[in-house]
Amino acid sequence: AQKVTQAQTEISVVEKEDVTLDCVYETRDTTYYLFWYKQPPSGELVFLIRRNSFDEQNEISGRYSWNFQKSTSSFNFTITASQVVDSAVYFCALRGGGAQKLVFGQGTRLTINP
């Protein structure tokens, strides 16, 4: 069975602080894919990143960075110098190599206060 755990239900920080959202996953597949999606207050789901299980390189995109560690089954997401527009619910998701179905975590609600 596949499972994604986002233990942080809600996080609230002041603007310009750095914040890390945790994601821990479980899978027996050797090939799998991890995703992060953002759901702003408007409700749509916005794709942020995809990472496959063979690529443990960290990725940085502007103020966003992702740390993938197979040894701890984690795929954490850090926002540097947070902004109010980063306020959203963030979902981590997992897809097994042979399947097309995404398994979502329960999400972390991030609030950036001015």
Next chain:
Amino acid sequence: NAGVTQTPKFRILKIGQSMTLQCTQDMNHNYMYWYRQDPGMGLKLIYYSVGAGITDKGEVPNGYNVSRSTTEDFPLRLELAAPSQTSVYFCASSQPGNEQFFGPGTRLTVL
């Protein structure tokens, strides 16, 4: 290129009524999906399709039906609406192995 579109945006149903949620994508994606999102929760897969004429159940299929007669369209049917089906419904599409692109969602309330 509109991506994934869903209609309606909002709907209120009475218990026992039926309705169809429409989903269309213009990206020529083979794979399409229906998810539901309950308040404060992540998304759960209802049904998915890997191509026209092929559908399969997801995690929570009971009370729903789907069909896929074309690549573009993947409607979701609720036959006998129940309060437990009050949720936000998202349609998504993808190419094999790639990320899923989501529609704007349909907010359904069953009273």
